[in-house]
Amino acid sequence: xLRDLINNHTPLKNNFERxxxxxxxxxxAYKYPLNGNHLSQLGELSGFYCVxxxxxxxxxxxxxxxxxxxxxxxxxxxFKIEELLKLDENTFGYQYGKFMRDRDFSSGERPIxxxxxxxxxxxxxxxxxxxxxFIHVLLMYDVSVYDEIVVKWFEMAQLGLPSATLxxxxxxxxxxxxxxxxxxxxxxxxxxxANKSEFIMNVYFEEHINTDITQLRKSLRLL
Numbered sequence: 001x002l003r004d005l006i007n008n009h010t011p012l013k014n015n016f017e018r019x020x021x022x023x024x025x026x027x028x029a030y031k032y033p034l035n036g037n038h039l040s041q042l043g044e045l046s047g048f049y050c051v052x053x054x055x056x057x058x059x060x061x062x063x064x065x066x067x068x069x070x071x072x073x074x075x076x077x078x079f080k081i082e083e084l085l086k087l088d089e090n091t092f093g094y095q096y097g098k099f100m101r102d103r104d105f106s107s108g109e110r111p112i113x114x115x116x117x118x119x120x121x122x123x124x125x126x127x128x129x130x131x132x133x134f135i136h137v138l139l140m141y142d143v144s145v146y147d148e149i150v151v152k153w154f155e156m157a158q159l160g161l162p163s164a165t166l167x168x169x170x171x172x173x174x175x176x177x178x179x180x181x182x183x184x185x186x187x188x189x190x191x192x193x194a195n196k197s198e199f200i201m202n203v204y205f206e207e208h209i210n211t212d213i214t215q216l217r218k219s220l221r222l223l
Contacts (some may be wrong), residue, residue: 001073001089005122008112021047040111043163044125048116050161054201055124058122065203071123072206074130076108084209092216093209096137103143105133127201128159134205137213138222139193145171146179150190159201197221 006016012018022045029039058064072078084097100107109131116122132151139154141147149171155164172183198220208216 001071002119002123004112005119005126007115009117009122010114011117012115013164018045018115037111039163039167040129041101041114042166043161044113044115046162047125050159051116051121051125054128054159055121057199058124058201059172061100061199061202063204064199066128067202068120068123073126074107074110074134074205076106078206079107082117087210090214091209092137092205092211092213095213096134099133099137107133118172124201128161131200131203131205134203135200138217138220139190146175146183150186153187154190154194155200157191158197158199193222 012021022042025042025045029042055068058068079096081097081100084093085101087097089095107130110126110132112123113126113129114127127163132155135151135154136143139151141151149168152164152167152171155161156168172180175183200220203212203220204214214223
């Protein structure tokens with residue numbers, strides 16, 4: 001399940017090459033905000049130590065340990081939308097399937113980690129990217145610019161990743177006046193939910209496909 005991570009790895013020779021690549025990714029992420037590859041690669045290059053911290057938090061939790069041991073992946077093969085839509089409508093699996101179907105999304109569209117040299121840490125960052133849509137479903141936010149920014153504030157508070165922080169702050173300036181006011185009113189609530197809820201990287205989502213979505217939110221202290 002990690003062969004794609006191994007095959008996609010691109011080693012950087014030294015710190016100068018790493019910094020120059022980071023700088024180029026930052027420019028591209030700003031110039032082409034709709035291209036997820038640039039922001040993803042910027043996150044890899046800038047978030048190495050944060051990813052190490054996330055890895056440690058997973059190691060210190062029994063469920064996080066199992067995730068690291070099993071290394072589940074979120075792909076069109078492991079989460080078949082047509083099968084999820086056969087589940088009861090109140091289940092997490094159905095709600096995720098509906099979220100993906102209604103927006104014509106595919107879990108296979110997530111960019112594969114490229115620059116993180118340690119395979120274990122590369123998996124941790126890949127896992128973060130692959131569960132992003134789960135977070136949207138659990139928080140009940142759509143995929144508009146405003147909704148995406150709210151989710152990034154949640155991820156920033158929970159995970160501390162520089163890419164999430166950059167998206168949260170810089171993205172906020174792109175909102176119109178009404179959306180900015182709405183964000184100001186929403187932030188205390190979303191930050192409170194992020195700080196009191198279960199660490200999202202320690203949630204074995206694959207084991208909650210048939211779980212009632214409301215009960216899952218309650219158990220994760222997201223309500």
